[in-house]
Amino acid sequence: MTEIHVKLPGLLTTVQDLGREGFGPIGVSPSGAADPVSLRLGNRLLGNPDTSAALEMTLLGGTFLFPQGAVVALTGSDFGATLDGVPVELWTSVEVSPGQILRVRDTRSGARCYLCVQGGIAVQPFLGSASTHILSGLGGFEGRALRKGDVLNNGPTEGSFRKRKLAEQARERLAPRQILRVTPGPQALWFPESSRQLFYGSRYRVTEESNRMGLRLVGPHLQGPPIPTSFAGEMVTEGVSLGAIQVPHGGLPIILFVEQQTTGGYRKIANVISADLPSLGQLRPRDEIRFELVGWEACCASRRRCWPPRS
């Protein structure tokens, strides 16, 4: 086991893995990496299992000291990282010598950059996962974002360093999408045709209030549909899926994300397809997006294509 000392935490740096599935009945959403493809690829570059935990940095990265050295890989968006002042290449395994300092700066592309370490970040698992659930303060490192002075451990490794690099054409395929493919939401037909046309024909901007629970959008307001079912004047609360695009009374859509509530009472006009969920994790405030309606059969095929092959 070796240590990682947090000299500067960055804006919002948390321990994440692929999340905890299966706890919907007690209201626990999976959480996990906002861009799970980048996390998986980082782990594979290091010879880690896909499920190893890493640090997820948001918009502004942290500064980390490795007193005993480590083997690391940075994946996701380019945050302009340096190791003792020397630029570090993304999507590549890198050997860090004892005492070296990795400085991850601010984003030059998308919202999130992953610092993966050989052996994974070691924390006490909560319901089988290392992922931090920030709202409820569960999982990860003390259930919270990292702070200056925190000391993390990485898990045991075989200690060998192998230079591994992701192929250029694979990187190109990972470029986040600005046109998100969606399928109709369970209440899509409750919306008048004019609202659906507006939704698919307009650009929406990601707002500053977006986080791991949901991405709040601004753009044309969608006219509230009539409610066929009523319970004290509201829709009957039901389970909500990852990437659901719900439209509250104000008419501005919200995309539910990894730390989502597990149930909700707002109408859903559409749902981002699973192949495009990692793109959501790379959206920054003020980014503009559009929605493209696709058929159900297209989803599975695109997911197979986007899923990283074993290298």
Added chain:
Amino acid sequence: MSDVRFQPASDQSLLVYFGQHITLEAHQHVMQLLRLLESEPIAGIRNLHPAYCSLLIKFDVLKLGHDDLEAILRPYLDRLEAVCLPEARNIEIPVCYGGEHGPDLNEVAEMHGMTPAQVIELHASAMYEVYFLGFVPGFAYLGELPAALVTPRLTTPRRRVPAGSVGIAGSQTAVYPFATPGGWRLLGRTPLQMFRPDCGDTSPKSLLSIGDRVRFQPISRERFAALDKA
């Protein structure tokens, strides 16, 4: 089963609706299907989200499609009526009503032309059923409120509701397990920890489970303070 409707919610999830309304019968069916899927799991199902009259099933898109899942679920649904549910647990939750713990108590009383004491008596007199847990970890949707207490939620939700707060909205009531934003009207607060993350990975994390019966027990401010410290 006749009154079942399937609705794809996303490419990796399917909603199973038992009617469109909140009824004890629909709730019973949700619990029976949940129990059956937990005791005889289907390969490729990744998560289950029960609610009032529906169950959202999340699956692995590389293993299943909506049609496959529907076909696998039909025989499960045919057996539903025969699924025995465990006897409901009775759980008592101590609540300190009003004051700083229940900032909306007086307004709720005024809205219904009652005294705060009458609101407390009504709220604490009913036996509530845990319809499901959702929203955040350990948040149990309890119903139904006595008709005289049915109250719309706040027009502007609070940015932060303290953990343990007991609120009402529509004909539901609930305890907030964590400090979160929230739009329910707050009548009081319990010193109990509704969700215990640090009790080992095998023991139940949530004080309440689907199907439990709950009663609220009014306690004094002194009792709240004593229990809160414990």
